[in-house]
Amino acid sequence: MVRKRIGVVLSGCGVYDGSEIYEAVLTLFFLDRAGAEAICMAPDIVQTRVINHRTGEETGEQRQVLLESARLARGKIRALAEVSVDELDGLILPGGFGAAHNLSNLATDGAKARVIPELVHLLQAVHRAHKPIGAICIAPAVVARILADQGVTVTIGHDAATAEVIRQTGNNHQQSRADEIVIDEANRMITTAAYMCASSISETGAGIEKLVAAVVQRA
C-alpha cells in the first residue's frame, strides 16, 4: 500500500517564536498512526525574534527557522522552497507565533500581512490541485490571507479580533471549540482552533486527531 504523503509546514520550535510544539508533534503522531508519511518542511530564513519561553522576553539571539524546526523533525526536514505540490497528497500547517511572525507578519499586519513567497506558492498550488489543507490554531488566518477573496471558511475558535482579520481577507470565519474541526468541503479545507482556545494538551490533541483523519481521508 502506498502511504499518503502529507506535508507539514514548520516555523521554528516553541510556541512564542516558532511552531507550537504540542500541535506539531501531535500532528506527526496522528499522521503516523493513520499510516500517512509526514514530509516536514520549513523556510530557510532567520527567525523574526527569539523568545525566552520562561519570561516571555526577547533574548536578542539569532536563530534559523529551518534549523530550529529540524528539532521537531529529528533532523529529517526539507527547505520549504524545494518542495513541490507533486510530492504531496495534502498539507498541514500547525500554529504557534512562528506562523504569525516567521511564515508571515500576521501578528503585526493582520489582514494586510505579507506571507513568505515560498509558502504562498506551495499552498496556492495545493489548493488549485484540490488536495486537502489542514490548518491549526492561528495558521487558518495565514491560509485565509494567502487565499484572499476566495470565500474559504475556516475557524480559529472564538477570538473576535482574529475572526475579524479573517473576514477582512475576504473569507469566512466559523466559531468552534478546541476539540472540534471545521470542514469547508468545496475548498478541501480543514481547520481546528487548538491553542487559540484550548485549555489543555488533550483538548488540543482531540481537535488535531480529527483534523489529521479528515485530511488523510481526502488525500
Added chain:
Amino acid sequence: MVRKRIGVVLSGCGVYDGSEIYEAVLTLFFLDRAGAEAICMAPDIVQTRVINHRTGEETGEQRQVLLESARLARGKIRALAEVSVDELDGLILPGGFGAAHNLSNLATDGAKARVIPELVHLLQAVHRAHKPIGAICIAPAVVARILADQGVTVTIGHDAATAEVIRQTGNNHQQSRADEIVIDEANRMITTAAYMCASSISETGAGIEKLVAAVVQRA
C-alpha cells in the same frame, strides 16, 4: 477528585542536545488524557553542547537547559532543584541526548557517570518514598546509575552496549521492544525503550502510553 501530580524531568529541547521532543510531548499528552497533572522541571544549568539538528554538528552556541526546556512546557516550568518529593505522586524522565549529556555525563562516562546532584537528590527521595518512577529511552540508564547496586530492573530495548552499562551499575537489564514496557514492581520502576529502538513516532507513543498508565495507576 484530586489530580495525581507527576513530575516530568526535562533536559533541553531537541533529541541531539536535550529532551527527545516526541517522548516529552507524548508523555505530557498521555498524562493529561489520564487526568494527571504534569509538573515540568529542568535543571538551571548550561547545556553541554548545542547541536545543529539538520547536520548533527555542534554550533558553538550557548543555551540554558531550563530555558530551552521551557519551550516544551509552554513556559510553565520549575527549576529542578526547587521541587520537593512531597509535591509529587510520581516522576517520569523522557530520553534524548540531554539525559546523557546535561542531566549526566553518561554518554561519555557510562557506568561511572556523574549525575547532577539535584536529580540524584530528587530521584532517590521519590524511590525511598515508594512513589512510581517512569524512565524512557536512555533515561533508564541514568536512573540505574543513580540507584547503583540496588538490583533495579529496567529496559533500554536491545542495545548491547547500553545494557552492559546498566549491568555495570549493579542493576538488571531486560530486553524489550519499543511498544512494550518493563515493570519492576518492587522498585515501582516502569521503563520503555522508545527511540533507543523505535522506528516511528507511533511505536514510541505506544510504549509511552503504557508507561504513563502504569505510573499514574501506581501514583
